[in-house]
Amino acid sequence: MIRYFSSNFSHLILLIGIFIMIIPVWLIFASSTHTALIINTQGLQFFLGDKFLENYTKVLLYEGGFFKEITVLKMFLNSFLMATGVAFLSVISSLMTAYVLVYFRVKYATLLFWIIFITILVPLELRIFPTYSVMSTLNLVNSYWGLIIPISASAIATLFFRQFYKTIPDELLESAKLDGANTWRFFIDFLVPLSKTMIVAMFIFMFVFGYNQYLWPILVTSSEQYWTVVMGLKMMSGSIVNKFAFVIMSMIPPVLIIIVLQKYFIKGIFQDK
Amino acid sequence: MSFLELNKVTKIYPNGTKAVHETSMNVENGEFMVFVGPSGCGKSTLLRMIAGLEDITEGYINLDGILINKVDPSDRDVAMVFQNYALYPHMNVYNNLAYGLKNRGISKEDIEKKVNEAAKLLQISEYLQRKPSMLSGGQRQRVAMGRAIVRNPKIFLFDEPLSNLDAKLRIQMRLEIKKLQQKVGVTSIFVTHDQVEAMTLADRLAVINNGLIEQLGTPIEIYNNPKSMFVAGFIGSPQMNFLEGELINKTLTSEGFEINNVTSDFNGPVILGIRPEHMSQTDKGLINLSVDLVEQLGSDNLIYGEIKNKKDFCFRCPGSQIIKKGSKLSLNINDNNYYVFDKSNGNRVN
Numbered sequence: 001m002i003r004y005f006s007s008n009f010s011h012l013i014l015l016i017g018i019f020i021m022i023i024p025v026w027l028i029f030a031s032s033t034h035t036a037l038i039i040n041t042q043g044l045q046f047f048l049g050d051k052f053l054e055n056y057t058k059v060l061l062y063e064g065g066f067f068k069e070i071t072v073l074k075m076f077l078n079s080f081l082m083a084t085g086v087a088f089l090s091v092i093s094s095l096m097t098a099y100v101l102v103y104f105r106v107k108y109a110t111l112l113f114w115i116i117f118i119t120i121l122v123p124l125e126l127r128i129f130p131t132y133s134v135m136s137t138l139n140l141v142n143s144y145w146g147l148i149i150p151i152s153a154s155a156i157a158t159l160f161f162r163q164f165y166k167t168i169p170d171e172l173l174e175s176a177k178l179d180g181a182n183t184w185r186f187f188i189d190f191l192v193p194l195s196k197t198m199i200v201a202m203f204i205f206m207f208v209f210g211y212n213q214y215l216w217p218i219l220v221t222s223s224e225q226y227w228t229v230v231m232g233l234k235m236m237s238g239s240i241v242n243k244f245a246f247v248i249m250s251m252i253p254p255v256l257i258i259i260v261l262q263k264y265f266i267k268g269i270f271q272d273k
Numbered sequence: 274m275s276f277l278e279l280n281k282v283t284k285i286y287p288n289g290t291k292a293v294h295e296t297s298m299n300v301e302n303g304e305f306m307v308f309v310g311p312s313g314c315g316k317s318t319l320l321r322m323i324a325g326l327e328d329i330t331e332g333y334i335n336l337d338g339i340l341i342n343k344v345d346p347s348d349r350d351v352a353m354v355f356q357n358y359a360l361y362p363h364m365n366v367y368n369n370l371a372y373g374l375k376n377r378g379i380s381k382e383d384i385e386k387k388v389n390e391a392a393k394l395l396q397i398s399e400y401l402q403r404k405p406s407m408l409s410g411g412q413r414q415r416v417a418m419g420r421a422i423v424r425n426p427k428i429f430l431f432d433e434p435l436s437n438l439d440a441k442l443r444i445q446m447r448l449e450i451k452k453l454q455q456k457v458g459v460t461s462i463f464v465t466h467d468q469v470e471a472m473t474l475a476d477r478l479a480v481i482n483n484g485l486i487e488q489l490g491t492p493i494e495i496y497n498n499p500k501s502m503f504v505a506g507f508i509g510s511p512q513m514n515f516l517e518g519e520l521i522n523k524t525l526t527s528e529g530f531e532i533n534n535v536t537s538d539f540n541g542p543v544i545l546g547i548r549p550e551h552m553s554q555t556d557k558g559l560i561n562l563s564v565d566l567v568e569q570l571g572s573d574n575l576i577y578g579e580i581k582n583k584k585d586f587c588f589r590c591p592g593s594q595i596i597k598k599g600s601k602l603s604l605n606i607n608d609n610n611y612y613v614f615d616k617s618n619g620n621r622v623n
């Protein structure tokens with residue numbers, strides 16, 4: 001009886017939470033299906049209008065920027081490239097960093113790890129000038145690599161992989177060694193498949209992180225053709241309903257990736273078998 | 274030249290722990306060698322040095338005529354079964370067995386043949402597609418054995434592989450390991466702290482204490498002729514009784530009785546060792562035991578009691594003999610089956 005009550009109660013709290021989070025999104029979505037006139041005169045709308053197709057097609061083909069070098073479609077492509085690149089590189093780099101820290105006889109491995117971890121306290125925004133100067137020396141300003149590389153080393157992901165590796169019993173490595181697995185094979189045949197769910201979780205994490213970047217892309221690209229969705233949101237001119245439609249569309253990629261991979265995401269974060 | 278030769282092998286861990294001291298021994302081809310000793314005596318360390326999982330601080334190890342000190346574990350051609358099996362959790366049983374073969378570049382058809390053979394031998398054929406998490410303890414044990422057998426290595430190394438099984442299964446697997454080893458004839462080293470396991474499995478066994486081999490020999494040699502008090506106390510169940518005494522001019526005085534014509538020139542304080550099964554009841558015996566406790570095992574009775582100053586003295590008699598708590602027994606030692614140890618260092622002196 002108590003159990004029943006408390007489960008109902010927690011559901012109630014969850015429902016309230018969902019409600020609070022979903023309402024603004026719904027308002028924007030509903031409003032994005034009306035004409036600009038209605039929004040401007042009557043404010044945000046709670047119910048759907050009939051201009052869905054019209055508004056959304058217009059946005060997709062919208063040419064942004066001063067030089068009209070970019071369409072919203074291209075922005076999505078840029079964002080996708082950037083987010084995927086960041087996710088791939090951070091997962092690979094932190095998988096390998098954790099491997100080295102845990103399995104190689106590195107002197108002061110713990111100290112090194114904490115130094116890496118401290119970088120969490122120094123986000124990109126704080127080190128943006130030195131980072132820019134490095135990118136510019138490497139001639140990577142105005143390129144996809146310039147967008148991706150500086151945010152592709154994740155201390156958090158390294159932490160997750162490191163903690164996970166530390167729970168793997170030594171006998172597994174020893175057994176693999178006796179079975180003829182070298183350093184590389186142990187990584188590929190054991191650590192990677194064993195951390196599969198965590199890899200997916202970190203991939204999602206870093207994808208969303210990369211997708212949401214704003215300040216860095218603005219700084220490192222001057223050419224309009226590298227605009228991302230988040231930059232476009234800010235820069236876009238046009239009617240209010242089109243902006244709303246763009247906001248809604250901009251949510252789709254991260255939401256989609258979470259829905260598709262959520263099974264792994266939960267497993268990876270909480271490591272239940 | 275022996276198949277496996279250890280020459281003054283020493284292990285000192287980075288933190289300064291000296292786990293193995295100048296150990297030398299030879300293991301012959303096809304032999305089943307058991308390392309037995311209490312926990313922490315260095316058995317695993319010795320085994321792991323043979324496997325290549327620990328560096329050898331000093332000394333040499335030769336396997337099949339090759340000095341392996343610096344040979345990588347993957348190139349030593351040894352197989353090891355671990356206490357917790359160390360199965361690959363993400364691979365099914367088939368791939369657990371096949372993995373070592375794949376790494377050795379064996380063709381797919383040959384791998385399949387070898388895996389199926391090993392699986393049949395171990396009766397795990399029907400589980401080949403299962404993940405280790407879906408197997409019982411005994412089945413996992415078999416898979417671990419299969420992984421060792423399938424590679425047909427130069428030597429099997431077992432590190433207390435049975436200690437995670439329940440008592441009944443342990444006895445069954447013990448038997449199977451022995452049969453299997455005799456069938457495939459691969460040289461084996463088996464580490465255990467269980468002396469019954471050691472006695473039943475070994476062709477020869479090494480009793481290890483504090484990083485040193487105290488005695489090396491066949492189980493029966495060691496049981497009949499322990500060289501030290503430690504070995505005498507460790508091998509044999511229930512444990513040998515130890516009584517304080519004094520040996521002067523071949524006459525041993527202890528806890529209210531005397532033994533004459535002891536075959537020893539030693540004079541001084543000694544420890545007298547008598548195995549519980551080496552005594553029998555008579556009318557006017559040497560030892561008078563007042564019974565405190567009777568353990569009936571069915572086939573045998575274990576009688577515990579007091580003789581003069583010594584408590585918990587154990588005597589073993591056939592289960593058919595009915596002995597009551599509180600009764601007094603008179604015991605004789607059969608056929609001079611007693612052991613005399615120098616009290617100062619535990620060395621055998623008779």
Ligand SMILES: Nc1ncnc2c1ncn2[C@@H]1O[C@H](COP(=O)(O)OP(=O)(O)O)[C@@H](O)[C@H]1O
Pocket residue numbers: 286287288290291292310311312313314315316317318319
């Ligand atoms: N990695 C290690 N570092 C330091 N000391 C160790 C290590 N492994 C084992 N020892 C020590 O070496 C001794 C022998 O250990 P071990 O060979 O595991 O004993 P056994 O297998 O006989 O129980 C013990 O005193 C143990 O504490």
Ligand SMILES: [Mg+2]
Pocket residue numbers: 313316317318433
């Ligand atoms: Mg051990």
